Amino acid sequence: MSTQTSTPALVPFERAIERYDPVLGLEVHVELSTATKMFCGCATAFGAEPNTQVCPVCLGLPGALPVVNAKAVESAIRIGLALNCEIAEWCRFARKNYFYPDMPKNFQTSQYDEPIAFDGYVDLDVEGETFRIEVERAHMEEDTGKSLHVGGATGRIHGADHSLLDYNRAGIPLIEIVTRTIEVPAEKAPAVARAYVQHLRDLMVALDVSDARMDQGSLRADVNLSLKPKGSATLGTRSETKNVNSFRSVERAVRFEVSRHAGVLDAGQSILQETRNFHEADGSTSPGRPKSDADDYRYFPEPDLAPVSPSREWVEELRGTLPEPPAERRKRLQSEWGFSDLDMRDTVGAGALELVVATVAAGATPAAAKKWWLGELARRANEAGVGLDELGVTPEQVAGVQALIDEGRVNDKLARQVLEGVLAGEGSPEEVVTARGLEVVSDDGALGAAVDAAIAANPDVAQKIRDGKVQAAGALIGAVMKEMRGQADAGRVRELILEKLA
Amino acid sequence: MSDPVRLKAAEIAEALGDGSLTSVDVTQAHLDRIADVDDRLGAFLHVDPEGALATAADVDARRAAGETLPTLAGVPVAVKDLINTVGQPTTAGSRILEGWVPPYDATVVTRLRAAGLPILGKTNLDEFAMGSSNEHSAYKPARNPWDTERIPGGSSGGSAAAVAGYEAPLALGTDTGGSIRQPGAMTGIVGVKPTYGGVSRYGVIAMASSLDQVGPMARSVLDAALLHEVLAGHDPRDSTSLDAPVPSVVDAARRGDVTGLRVGVVKELGGEGFQPGVQQRFDETVELLAQAGAEVVEVSCPSFEHGIAAYYLVMPSEVSSNLARFDAMRYGLRVTPDGPPASAEQVMAASRDAGFGDEVKRRIILGTYALSSGYYDAYYGSAQKVRTLVARDFAAAFEQVDVLVSPTTPTTAWRLGEKSDDPLAMYLEDVATIPANLAGVPGLSLPVGLASDTGLPVGVQVLAPALADDRLYNVGAALERLVDAPVLADIDAGAAR
């Protein structure tokens, strides 16, 4: 057990950073969206039945041998280039030796002192300020299997009677991206950490190398943090916080660890070098595994795999396939769309950037696209508790609804009903309009009858209009709309009323 | 027709071709021989009469139907029990894999099946191929047909005993530090370690990945070449498999002409430490080569003296990692310690203690040490540098000569138990064979007669540059004719001419 007799109180973040500066390091694992695993031809589909995507290689059966997935190497190089890294002229895989039941060979095939990409950086815009984060390395490795802990109350590892192992995930390619130490003004540290992880997510999506979904574990962040007293050059002992599975949690984990470290240090105790587990519910961390001399991974070059020496021609060819860097792209889009800084920040913040891009590509104006995604659709997504991209409506359909409005075929109210039909799976906007009969009526025959009826039913109002009180027409328009269940062309109705009562 | 089990593979192939024998006859004859003598030899851990006869019958039927078949179709073969076979257990000679039946074939087994060779069964070995005597088999020792009180060598001791004892005309071995060539020498047969990467390792239970290689064992150089040709060739499932044409080993084995060939005698592999009877036969062999028109020179390879030291660091290091997967979680022996419910870690540790033998544990611990933090550079790192030096010595030697020769082993076969208590003494037996594994070059051992001091078989080793395996067979075939070594009359019965 720990020699610490009590858990010191947390020091509020704002007070902690008056006296300490956080030193951050971020390790991000990206699961590549290749069709097959890193070293074998097994499929990588998420959510498959247990042990249906396994073979002798990824089960670590006796005699099995790995063969490197070319696409994974290509993705690793593209990621490295997008992170402004050098690409190794020659590098090897290495075995990281340790025993764990979710790791079939009891070594992880990884890279050690020869990563495929190294010495890079990314520039982040955070609250109008630019921060450069230095990337130490990006290397290739393989994922582990998944354990299900059975028995005990919580389904967690402690108290479980036994565990059940599914190796579908074992061997899926991972790229681990490691920063150098990050030292930014203390109050900015949480936001910078979050922005960095968000930036990586955007980058992976733009590169089309990973789903990069923190909720599904295809992008995982470990937050390493230590504190040093202000003005001191001495680094403190660091903790490594794992299980941080949303952008917001990255920020919260930094804040919590700063508070916790400050509390421990203020109490005159020392920080243990350990892994910490982040808890989504209350934003706290709890002790994981202590680091010790026992962590002797006995790395050595993987004899079963040939070294990787990407030709400079290949590297340059891949450089040519890189997408526009996210920050530059955002600047370009903002200017093309004529968005204000606030518009742009709202759009990005709502996770609607790519959706707006696609909606504009399908024919809508940027303003209309933003109005839909940040308005009606954001409200519905919020109600349903899902992401905008999971709502069940495509950018093409949104653009289609907007086109109906622009053509005057539906009004705003009808448009929302069209959308409802689309969301209910009734087909394309055009099909919903037809099926539900939602198109506005601007045919004078049908409208004229309704207008006559409204005039007849409201003689007082009609008289006011005859007397020149044109604004009273509203009441009659309302009556016509009600009669026609909202499907009348309101502009034409007004014209007809004024003509008839001139 | 004489007893089919006395025929060489090439002779069987010919008899099958001209219809004087059927594969079922030949296969049954070998199965009968195994049933008769294997309790004395201990060469097999598993025999598969049904599977072997089914293949034999299929080959006979196809031949009768007029189909053109590969040369060795119908010629039975034994497979070292380190090589995965669907439908037959594969134990690696270890308790930890007792009863395990692989769900996939090794590539070399796929090739044997495609070429129509009936697989007689799985042969005995030192546990996970770790040993030079076959005494480290978890099941039983294999014995030398020349003298069943003696070891057949190892680790492919079962394959060697089976071929030498007329239980199989052909066998597959694996060679990490001499495990084909040394038992070949000890039992008076031909054994070849091909160029590293020449034969696929896929489905062969790894001992030391950067050293292991599968190769043929047979009673003639031509037989070995015929089997070599079946096994060799690029395999996309093995990243270290060479994508290069297979050297024309069969042609070379039929040629056997050393006129004008430059032959280097390795100065460091002979003399002191070598049994006089072994050295004498070797010297005679060199003399025969010179008489046959070869140009014989002495060559120095100074780094070879560090070969054993480098090998006993690189090999156990890779062993410690390769054998980590035997952990009782997914397959193999699971031992649950007594007492309160055990954790996965405790079950792993107890199973590995119970399932591995002493030699395996010794090497795992040694390898764990050599790789551990603080010792890596001094041990594993330095050993890898010695590999470079050994490879440079070979490169320099092959500038001067076409092939190198040495005795395969310092001694003839020793008695069971004679060296069991001294692991280091056992390790020193590998002095001549190890350099080829360190550098990846091919080596062949062939019998050159009996030692005058012990009356037991002596082997001579021929080494060639990487991918020049054909040179081994050319020299081997020439020597085979020149030496005309005596063959075994029968088990424990000594030589017949």
Next chain:
Amino acid sequence: MSSAISREDVAHLASLARISLSEDELDRLGAELPAILDHVAAVQEAASADVPAMSHPVPIDNVFRDDVVRPGLTPDEALAGAPASEEQRFLVPQILGED
């Protein structure tokens, strides 16, 4: 470098290698390993700093596979050798370690 290796060192190595060696085995390996290490330590003198290390015996590189799915094992085949299984998964004793 001295090859001193104590019984405690062997015990530590055994725990890294996940083998629960008996007391007898610890004694024996503690006695055997120093002799073996004395012998293999010769590599330290043989290898000078400027010699490159050799991890692969033949110089090949860039051996890749196309990213194409190939059939693997069925769950039954995968689990056939398992000491225990449940719900199409490998059943293992309780795992100690991080949550």
